[in-house]
Amino acid sequence: MHRFANPARFTRIADRVLPFAGFGAVAALGIGFYLALFVAPADYQQGETVRIMYVHVPSAWMALFIYVAMAVASAAALIWRHPLADVAAKASSPIGAGFAFLTLVTGSLWGRPMWGTWWEWDGRLTSMLILFFLYLGHMALMHAFEDQQRGYRAAAVLALVGVINVPIIKFSVDWWATLHQPASVLRLDGPTIHSSMLWPLLITALGFKLYFVTLVLLRMKSELIAARLRALDLARLKAS
Amino acid sequence: MKGLAVIVGRDLRLALRQSADAWLAVLFFVLTAALFPFGIGPEPNLLRLIAPGVIWVVALLAVLLSLERLFLADYEDGSLEQLLLSPLPLELAILGKVAAHWLTTGLPLIAAAPLLAVLFNMDLTGLGVLLLAMLLGTPVLSLIGAVGAALTLGARRGGVLIPLLVLPLYVPALIFGVGATEAALADLSARPNLLFLGALLLVMLLVTPLAAAAALRQALE
Amino acid sequence: MREIADFFQMGGYAAFVWPALGLTLLVMLGLLVTTLRQLRARQRRLADLEAQGASRRPRREEAPPRQEEATS
Numbered sequence: 001m002h003r004f005a006n007p008a009r010f011t012r013i014a015d016r017v018l019p020f021a022g023f024g025a026v027a028a029l030g031i032g033f034y035l036a037l038f039v040a041p042a043d044y045q046q047g048e049t050v051r052i053m054y055v056h057v058p059s060a061w062m063a064l065f066i067y068v069a070m071a072v073a074s075a076a077a078l079i080w081r082h083p084l085a086d087v088a089a090k091a092s093s094p095i096g097a098g099f100a101f102l103t104l105v106t107g108s109l110w111g112r113p114m115w116g117t118w119w120e121w122d123g124r125l126t127s128m129l130i131l132f133f134l135y136l137g138h139m140a141l142m143h144a145f146e147d148q149q150r151g152y153r154a155a156a157v158l159a160l161v162g163v164i165n166v167p168i169i170k171f172s173v174d175w176w177a178t179l180h181q182p183a184s185v186l187r188l189d190g191p192t193i194h195s196s197m198l199w200p201l202l203i204t205a206l207g208f209k210l211y212f213v214t215l216v217l218l219r220m221k222s223e224l225i226a227a228r229l230r231a232l233d234l235a236r237l238k239a240s
Numbered sequence: 241m242k243g244l245a246v247i248v249g250r251d252l253r254l255a256l257r258q259s260a261d262a263w264l265a266v267l268f269f270v271l272t273a274a275l276f277p278f279g280i281g282p283e284p285n286l287l288r289l290i291a292p293g294v295i296w297v298v299a300l301l302a303v304l305l306s307l308e309r310l311f312l313a314d315y316e317d318g319s320l321e322q323l324l325l326s327p328l329p330l331e332l333a334i335l336g337k338v339a340a341h342w343l344t345t346g347l348p349l350i351a352a353a354p355l356l357a358v359l360f361n362m363d364l365t366g367l368g369v370l371l372l373a374m375l376l377g378t379p380v381l382s383l384i385g386a387v388g389a390a391l392t393l394g395a396r397r398g399g400v401l402i403p404l405l406v407l408p409l410y411v412p413a414l415i416f417g418v419g420a421t422e423a424a425l426a427d428l429s430a431r432p433n434l435l436f437l438g439a440l441l442l443v444m445l446l447v448t449p450l451a452a453a454a455a456l457r458q459a460l461e
Numbered sequence: 462m463r464e465i466a467d468f469f470q471m472g473g474y475a476a477f478v479w480p481a482l483g484l485t486l487l488v489m490l491g492l493l494v495t496t497l498r499q500l501r502a503r504q505r506r507l508a509d510l511e512a513q514g515a516s517r518r519p520r521r522e523e524a525p526p527r528q529e530e531a532t533s
Contacts, residue, residue: 033482042472047472047473048471048472048473048478049471049472049474049477051471051478051482052478052482055482055485056481098489102484102485105481105484106484106485109477109478109480109481110477110481113474113477130408130411133408137405140405141391141401141405144392144395144396144401145394145395145396146396150394150458150459153458154391154392154395154455154458157387157451157454157455158387158391160451161387161448161451162409164443165409165412168412169409169412171412172411172415172416173411175419175436176419179419211493214493215492215496218493218496219500222496222499222500225500225504229503232507
């Protein structure tokens with residue numbers, strides 16, 4: 001487990017993976033968007049607006065996936081005290097927040113022509129809003145301490161508490177949404193998906209995932225250098 | 241068990257010495273809720289309709305007010321470190337502190353709730369379910385709040401951070417609490433909501449002491 | 462020509478489809494660019510510090526009194 005804890009080794013491995021992940025992301029996103037815009041059919045019910053699905057649904061998947069990944073990293077950080085796990089969690093949460101934000105905005109843009117309002121308190125969107133707040137709390141706590149180590153630890157505990165609460169929140173919000181809503185409202189997950197829509201969706205989703213891998217590796221590299229800089233600053237402060 | 245009683249007793253004595261704090265929370269609760277008719281209008285049916293939501297949201301905010309103090313005094317005077325070294329498991333000690341917090345904020349809020357029920361035209365069955373739901377729900381607020389308070393010890397702007405960390409986690413308690421009360425007012429069964437609230441309380445009783453203990457340990461490292 | 466115009470109109474939903482796609486690309490690119498800029502800036506600072514440290518350490522050994530002068 002600690003074999004990869006050495007920052008220099010991590011940076012070497014990351015540098016080797018990065019070109020593949022980067023090019024893969026560009027290729028998958030290019031193909032995915034091409035298919036989504038030119039090849040995939042318009043939906044018989046939702047018309048051309050269904051094309052928003054190809055960014056909305058992968059964003060939502062990523063927002064959830066990144067939170068779980070962050071919680072796994074946080075658990076590794078707390079249990080094994082693995083230093084890279086802390087760095088990974090810190091690098092992930094802004095990306096997750098970005099995807100949660102995109103899910104909300106694209107959902108709103110999709111909802112406007114479908115529901116006639118910019119915001120509907122629909123179960124999925126509402127849960128995503130709360131997930132977005134959870135990300136913001138994680139980021140705020142991460143940066144709330146003078147000592148970065150304390151930020152890492154506190155944020156790790158928060159991420160674990162959050163991941164236990166996410167299913168509870170999801171359940172409660174769904175429960176609440178079904179109580180308060182007419183059942184006829186169109187849901188933003190596309191009607192039963194035909195394969196002509198599924199392939200573009202899956203390829204775009206793959207692009208999003210590779211984009212995340214690229215970005216998180218870059219951010220981890222950056223954070224490791226920042227840690228080095230902090231250590232050097234501290235050493236200089238002591239020396240002077 | 242004896243150690244637990246000692247902690248609860250000590251915290252209660254401290255709280256009673258500063259009983260102004262508990263009064264402030266209750267005052268905040270009543271005052272803020274009393275603002276709503278001014279904002280919305282005194283139409284009795286409308287007030288009855290929004291009563292469960294308003295009372296729960298305001299109760300949530302009132303609990304939030306008192307969270308920062310939960311561990312702060314002990315953190316600053318060093319008694320938290322003694323707690324860490326004592327033979328009593330830290331998780332139990334935290335449960336003791338949460339119990340004391342609930343007795344000094346959650347319970348007074350429940351005691352004040354009938355007053356709001358009168359102000360908002362709530363009938364007797366609605367009030368009964370509201371009190372029952374608050375009895376199950378306010379401990380959840382204290383438990384989750386304890387994690388937030390423990391995580392922000394020694395943080396910059398800790399007081400402002402707590403709401404950001406804790407409020408999203410309060411959503412299920414709010415939904416089930418309001419749901420139970422609304423169901424009762426609509427002559428429906430409040431049972432499912434109350435059961436969910438009870439289940440939530442059990443889960444949080446298990447999870448939050450562990451999390452708060454982890455947070456306190458890293459704060460004192 | 463007609464087909465291109467039709468394509469950009471998105472069946473009358475252009476005002477919703479294009480902002481959604483555009484914003485997604487904007488946020489994703491924005492995150493990437495800020496990350497890269499931060500990385501470059503940090504790499505540069507680290508290189509500077511290391512160059513400084515490398516040049517200072519031997520100097521400190523040669524002339525310790527100057528170091529004391531500077532700090533006092």
